[in-house]
Amino acid sequence: MAHSPSPTRRRRSPRGPSAQCALDADLRLDHLADVARLESHRKEIHRPLYHVHKWWANRLGSVFRALVLAGNSPAGTDLRTEFYQPRSFPGRIVLDPFMGSGTTIGEALKLGCQAVGADINPIATFQVEHALRDHDETRLRSAIDRLEAIARREILPLYRSSFGGTPAQVQYAFWVEELPCPSCGANSRLFDRWIFAADAYPGRRPQAQAVCPACSEIVAVDQRRQTATCTACSHRFAPGSGTVTRSRFVCEVCGRTARILDVLSTLGGPPRHQMYALMLRLPDGRRVYKRPDSADLDCYARAGRSLARSRLPLPTARIPRGHNTDQTRRHNYTHWRQLFNHRQLLALGRLLRGILGEPDAAIRESLLLVFSGALEFNNMFCSFKCDICSRTTSCAHHGRHWKRTRGDRAAAVVPS
Numbered sequence: 001m002a003h004s005p006s007p008t009r010r011r012r013s014p015r016g017p018s019a020q021c022a023l024d025a026d027l028r029l030d031h032l033a034d035v036a037r038l039e040s041h042r043k044e045i046h047r048p049l050y051h052v053h054k055w056w057a058n059r060l061g062s063v064f065r066a067l068v069l070a071g072n073s074p075a076g077t078d079l080r081t082e083f084y085q086p087r088s089f090p091g092r093i094v095l096d097p098f099m100g101s102g103t104t105i106g107e108a109l110k111l112g113c114q115a116v117g118a119d120i121n122p123i124a125t126f127q128v129e130h131a132l133r134d135h136d137e138t139r140l141r142s143a144i145d146r147l148e149a150i151a152r153r154e155i156l157p158l159y160r161s162s163f164g165g166t167p168a169q170v171q172y173a174f175w176v177e178e179l180p181c182p183s184c185g186a187n188s189r190l191f192d193r194w195i196f197a198a199d200a201y202p203g204r205r206p207q208a209q210a211v212c213p214a215c216s217e218i219v220a221v222d223q224r225r226q227t228a229t230c231t232a233c234s235h236r237f238a239p240g241s242g243t244v245t246r247s248r249f250v251c252e253v254c255g256r257t258a259r260i261l262d263v264l265s266t267l268g269g270p271p272r273h274q275m276y277a278l279m280l281r282l283p284d285g286r287r288v289y290k291r292p293d294s295a296d297l298d299c300y301a302r303a304g305r306s307l308a309r310s311r312l313p314l315p316t317a318r319i320p321r322g323h324n325t326d327q328t329r330r331h332n333y334t335h336w337r338q339l340f341n342h343r344q345l346l347a348l349g350r351l352l353r354g355i356l357g358e359p360d361a362a363i364r365e366s367l368l369l370v371f372s373g374a375l376e377f378n379n380m381f382c383s384f385k386c387d388i389c390s391r392t393t394s395c396a397h398h399g400r401h402w403k404r405t406r407g408d409r410a411a412a413v414v415p416s
């Protein structure tokens with residue numbers, strides 16, 4: 001920061017009488033805890049500027065507003081009051097040579113400073129450049145309207161369903177990995193537990209959704225209880241357990257166990273997946289769960305046939321070796337394309353084709369950035385967070401915990 005003391009002075013007496021700005025004095029930011037807590041909740045919604053794309057170390061805008069403010073204010077400034085004042089520091093230049101997702105740069109600009117940023121990672125520079133870009137709002141809105149029309153016309157129909165005769169929209173499709181049993185050859189589903197949608201606070205909302213191990217019907221269960229009874233076939237089961245225990249699975253047909261990685265090593269590619277449940281949105285706004293019926297399976301199969309006929313821009317690159325990709329490769333995923341199911345590839349490919357048709361290069365690149373960010377929540381490695389009807393991603397955990405139940409969501413690319 002142009003205003004900060006020289007490094008030599010700072011080293012000699014960082015908090016002493018030579019302090020020039022509030023940053024050099026005792027910095028009390030505890031009053032920010034409440035606003036920081038609010039800001040860190042559902043980051044993709046509450047601070048969209050620095051969250052247009054996945055980033056691995058997002059900082060809080062409120063904290064960096066306070067730091068930039070303190071760096072530009074004399075020692076003794078009441079930062080608690082100043083924080084909420086409109087302030088401007090024309091002529092001050094903030095340099096962040098490691099800008100990451102651009103929190104410092106963005107907050108500096110909001111405070112009327114000039115800002116200069118750099119990063120070794122091209123995703124960082126691309127996202128900051130586009131997040132902070134001055135687009136012509138009318139042109140940007142019309143580009144988004146055009147994409148929304150494409151989504152309504154070409155993507156929404158891929159996710160149609162029905163519930164008791166009422167038309168419904170698929171919001172989320174639940175998938176589970178399947179492996180062939182080495183003893184009897186039958187395919188078995190790899191469920192960590194039969195419950196697949198449960199509120200994170202069972203005391204508050206005990207009702208959860210589970211798949212019946214005997215008849216595959218979707219049943220509502222009480223997640224606080226050890227056992228549940230299927231309303232369709234009266235089978236009693238333990239909803240908190242499944243077919244997988246640590247590295248092994250038990251065959252659903254013959255009951256013998258096998259090591260998952262051993263079976264995977266015999267396959268020529270990634271394991272198959274079975275769509276076992278849908279979360280639907282009804283016209284009155286209610287959300288309901290159901291087992292996919294033949295029309296749902298047909299709808300999905302049609303998407304696969306359309307994909308095979310299409311000439312969409314789809315990824316062809318291999319997944320390179322690397323710290324964060326080796327686990328995926330060990331599960332036989334060799335190409336990025338395999339991280340998506342056919343319907344996702346069709347929907348995302350149609351959306352991408354629409355974006356690539358945008359004539360304004362700057363708007364097209366910004367839309368590509370948002371599209372790339374949306375991939376985080378629209379792939380077969382997303383998991384489901386029931387309490388906020390949302391989805392998280394295994395990327396968030398850098399792949400440490402391998403999920404075997406997966407999701408496919410329409411709503412992230414289609415406004416509902």
Ligand SMILES: C[S@@+](CC[C@H](N)C(=O)[O-])C[C@H]1O[C@@H](n2cnc3c(N)ncnc32)[C@H](O)[C@@H]1O
Nearest residue numbers: 057059097098099100101102103104119120121
């Ligand atoms: C914790 S982030 C910085 C956060 C950022 N200052 C902010 O306000 O949000 C650290 C960044 O340093 C970048 N980085 C690491 N080594 C670098 C180097 N040699 N040159 C430039 N950037 C580098 C990383 O790519 C990463 O984005």
Ligand SMILES: [Zn+2]
Nearest residue numbers: 212215230233
């Ligand atoms: Zn049953």
Ligand SMILES: [Zn+2]
Nearest residue numbers: 181184251254
């Ligand atoms: Zn078996």
